[in-house]
Amino acid sequence: MNGRLFLVPAPLGDNPPEEVIPPYVFGQIAHVTAFAVEDIRTARRYLSRIGFRGKIDTLTFYEISEHSSMQDIEHIAEHFSEGLDMALISEAGMPAVADPGAALVALAHKAGVEVVPFPGPSSLMMALMASGMNGQCFAFAGYVPARTDARRRRLKELENRSRRNSETQILIETPYRSDALLQDILSVCEPSTKVCVAADITLPGQYIRTLTVAGWRKEGLVITKRPAVFLIYAGI
């Protein structure tokens, strides 16, 4: 009998976990003793806060990062054959979405292991629903290129794709480049294109606003180094 793989979300910042994840979920994983995580130190702190205080030292941690090789991840997956449940935890938000855990989930399916996702805060989904843009048709393209000319080309492509397919484009950027990204969006996109900035989602200071490019140029905005999701919509 195989163990199961639980997919456990984490808060998007330093806010109390029970505000954004049902405590019922913490009960469902209370028996788990093995965790696949991106950073052991922050995972220990998180588990402490959700009911594992006092037994952290009895837990097994496996690290998965963008530098993990397929062999590393296959090694972690061997755990399943011992019949023990394991939980994959994200650093922030939903695991295996825009983070390196998906390879472990794929191996779980290959091994016939049951995969059990739990609900929690998804910055992409919460930004999408709060943007007022088309939620019937959308795409997420991850991080945009870091180099200015490649990034601007990419933004123009995304705007064109949005116009062609009436598709909301969701993008993210590392916090320290948030302001540069917004400036690039405002410089390459058409005045009528809608742009949503969703910063600090679920956190104190949450800021979510949708305006046209023309509106943003007029009003201006300094995001500073806050985590933010950007959405672009050029459809009718």
Add this chain to the structure above:
Amino acid sequence: MNGRLFLVPAPLGDNPPEEVIPPYVFGQIAHVTAFAVEDIRTARRYLSRIGFRGKIDTLTFYEISEHSSMQDIEHIAEHFSEGLDMALISEAGMPAVADPGAALVALAHKAGVEVVPFPGPSSLMMALMASGMNGQCFAFAGYVPARTDARRRRLKELENRSRRNSETQILIETPYRSDALLQDILSVCEPSTKVCVAADITLPGQYIRTLTVAGWRKEGLVITKRPAVFLIYAGI
């Protein structure tokens, strides 16, 4: 001073709301007296379960459906200018994603109303994270066409797009056509293409499995009339 617009998720089926939405969220909306909903009867039942029992008859309900005109929705948005908070509730999952509430959210932004999304179960996001497919690049195209030939053409397009962009394609279908859709996917897609079926997410009988088209053809599956999300991945 404008009111705010709260975006409140609902369970994906008849399971207890507190299992999938943090009770903290119910506390945050306890003072709200106006609700924009798809179906007043089911909204009343849901609100009863999350703390509004005994005061349901004092609440104001506005119906938003796919048949609502822009004028209907502008009429609802007049509520904001009275300075009162309002909540938009989905029939299932996250409001304004794959449901008609997005127009109200767009009007809120136009009126400078603060939009506050809450976390909860997103069948699309939970299916994506549990699929083991690429979560760094994905697209949701909503419902596929109902007519067989148009649907098969569309599925082939989605498979090609997935291969070209290494992009996970997420699609949904009304429950009574789930089996027909799976059969169409298996008949038009390449043997090596991966297909995830995620049925009854967060509900008793939850079933989530990823196999190649060749694997599904061999194993077979009868989904019956359960709500399901389908994911296709043809990238490397």
